[in-house]
Amino acid sequence: MNDKRQLLIEASVDLFAEEGFWNTPTAKIAKQANVAKGTLFNYFESKDDLIECVYLELVREYVAYIREAWPEEASVKIKLEHVWFRSIDWGLKYPERYKLLSQLRVSDTLKGVHRDRDIEEMSFLMALEQQGRQSGLFEDITAEYFRSLMRINLHASIRYAERHQLKEMALVKHIAKGFEIFWKGITI
Amino acid sequence: MNDKRQLLIEASVDLFAEEGFWNTPTAKIAKQANVAKGTLFNYFESKDDLIECVYLELVREYVAYIREAWPEEASVKIKLEHVWFRSIDWGLKYPERYKLLSQLRVSDTLKGVHRDRDIEEMSFLMALEQQGRQSGLFEDITAEYFRSLMRINLHASIRYAERHQLKEMALVKHIAKGFEIFWKGITI
Amino acid sequence: MNDKRQLLIEASVDLFAEEGFWNTPTAKIAKQANVAKGTLFNYFESKDDLIECVYLELVREYVAYIREAWPEEASVKIKLEHVWFRSIDWGLKYPERYKLLSQLRVSDTLKGVHRDRDIEEMSFLMALEQQGRQSGLFEDITAEYFRSLMRINLHASIRYAERHQLKEMALVKHIAKGFEIFWKGITI
Amino acid sequence: MNDKRQLLIEASVDLFAEEGFWNTPTAKIAKQANVAKGTLFNYFESKDDLIECVYLELVREYVAYIREAWPEEASVKIKLEHVWFRSIDWGLKYPERYKLLSQLRVSDTLKGVHRDRDIEEMSFLMALEQQGRQSGLFEDITAEYFRSLMRINLHASIRYAERHQLKEMALVKHIAKGFEIFWKGITI
DNA sequence: GATGAATGAGGATTCATTCAT
DNA sequence: AATGAATGAATCCTCATTCAT
Secondary structure: OOHHHHHHHHHHHHHHHHHOOOOOOHHHHHHHOOOOHHHHHHHOOOHHHHHHHHHHHHHHHHHHHHHOOOOOOOOHHHHHHHHHHHHHHHHHHOHHHHHHHHHHHHOOOOOOHHHHHHHHHOHHHHHHHHHHHHOOOEOOOOHHHHHHHHHHHHHHHHHHHHHOOOOHHHHHHHHHHHHHHHHHHHEO | OHHHHHHHHHHHHHHHHHHOOOOOOHHHHHHHOOOOOOOHHHHOOOHHHHHHHHHHHHHHHHHHHHHOOOOOOOOHHHHHHHHHHHHHHHHHHOHHHHHHHHHHHHOOOOOOHHHHHHHHHOHHHHHHHHHHHHOOOEOOOOHHHHHHHHHHHHHHHHHHHHHOOOOHHHHHHHHHHHHHHHHHHHEO | OHHHHHHHHHHHHHHHHHHOOOOOOHHHHHHHOOOOOOOHHHHOOOHHHHHHHHHHHHHHHHHHHHHOOOOOOOOHHHHHHHHHHHHHHHHHHOHHHHHHHHHHHHOOOOOOHHHHHHHHHOHHHHHHHHHHHHOOOEOOOOHHHHHHHHHHHHHHHHHHHHHOOOOHHHHHHHHHHHHHHHHHHHEO | OOHHHHHHHHHHHHHHHHHOOOOOOHHHHHHHOOOOHHHHHHHOOOHHHHHHHHHHHHHHHHHHHHHOOOOOOOOHHHHHHHHHHHHHHHHHHOHHHHHHHHHHHHOOOOOOHHHHHHHHHOHHHHHHHHHHHHOOOEOOOOHHHHHHHHHHHHHHHHHHHHHOOOOHHHHHHHHHHHHHHHHHHHEO
16 A cells, blocks of 8 residues: 555654754664565665655645635735745644755755656746736746745744744734735835 | 864865765865865864864854945945845855855754854844844844844845856846845835 | 466576676566566575576577487587587577576586586487597597587687677688587597 | 785685675675775775776786796797696685686676786787797687687686596596697697 | 565665774 | 774665565
């Protein structure tokens, strides 16, 4: 079954987040997943391949989370706000996953094959941006830069909330303020 | 002499940037620095120690670069603009160093001892922020979040400029636009 | 069916010749033969067993080839010449098979069980030798040494022809000269 | 010192001869040589490199042995006889070394770099052959084929002597007979 | 009989670190 | 202080073989 594959990815996520992927032996992953050392290589060609699959899995989960309760008919701002809140929500709900996802994006191990998939998954965000720009809402910057800014502002916001363990009102205020700053910057 | 220490750090910067620090053996560093393998451990307790020293070195260089031609008497905005331009300047002038610095900040190897030093070096930025806030210029956010936002916006800007190899006018416009967005977001 | 067994042996011959038997995984053999990995072990006790069977198969093919158009009524010399020419013919027609057969003979994996079979297959050669010796034709050496000399002279001849890609007249002359040397040495 | 390198080669010779080189783990070699596993790789780039060096060492020893007591002023036949006797002598004196040398020559691991060296070492044999041919002594065959024939006839002779544990008179007669056959075949 | 997932011992190689010189 | 030979634990990956289906 695909059971084992999933177990291995789960184990990887846990351990990678704890120790970093270069520091996590495949043997440890296998042990954590309760499978034999060799089994890992039945499901993944190499450690690098495993890492890429873990990355893809995380992206998939993240995107799925964002798309839940998608406000189809709402304005661009509302939609963007939705992305903003749910992103932070996800990042705080699964802090190790989020941390790992960030590290993977920065690292050089990702060879591009899956980067494209990444962009694919994010296409709806691009569509959103395009819509906003056509309405003359946004600053004159490229879609790529827009996306980069959004991602990175989110990152700052999540890190901060997590580091300070913001909860309840404080958290909501923090998120709202972060969006306000982002939105103010990005719009004309 | 301290000569060798510096050589080792230089070599590390070069090689870490090329291959990542987990993938760069100390033997290779020693060779690149033209010293014996053992010598490295006369100057650094361990590889981790070396990495931290490399980090510190980079921060120092970066900060020194920013502080050049510092507009002592100018307004907060002008000063911030100075930081903005020189940061991007540095990042584009020494792309490997910049990339490495970013990776080191994200990685878990930095144990905190030197993180404090980091903050210390950056203290002048904090002072700047404080000054701005006291004038009622900025949004009501903590100094830490402010700093994080700045760093991260700079990062987006540098990455974009580098990826697209912006030069001349296009580059200047990109930098200015980036600052505009940041400033607009951060100020009331 | 015995079909699969044969497929596996064929695949082994191909792959062993390419990579050597120590470097050829059973998984690869199974794949090449279009059967499952486990199936191999339904037909052969172990990899070593497979190797021995491959060896035997090659010997069988080789001997069968020699025996074709056997000059039953001819003189010892003519018969020996027949063996000589057809051996080289076979070696050049199936170079990988020949190479593999040579390597297997040298290697230590062959445990003896099948070596006897080998000799059995070659018995007609022994008979030939006996006949020649009884006629006082040959030097006073044992049958075993005689056989070894013949095999080894053939080997030199085949290797040379193959390495230099001899064809047509050049090849025929080479073969004839080789036999002449062998015959001259072996006869009184 | 070069001490360890030599120890490793000695150990390799012993173990390779016993088990074959593909079956001999580097760990075992290191243990036999009383050095740490890693040390092996200080002296040899890889297992393949080690194998090649072992080969070269064997060739060197073998050639040195042949050249001892070289009959500088003697006839071609005497010289060839000298090579013949001393070769067999060496093969029987160091049976494992000889066996290993033979196996190495057949295997595909030798990549050519050292093969050339091999030929170099053997150059004196080539000179000898040339001299003989110029005197109209030999059959009209290439030097390469000549060398191949000699090597291979020697091989048959050595193997036979060893298998039957020939000693004393029986051995001398065997060697002489072998040479006679070879010489008779090769000369006009 | 056929399959192929699962196994885990084993293998080559790397590399941070030590230490005698 | 400088060296570099020596170390051996650690790592990724392979592969013959088993066995439940």
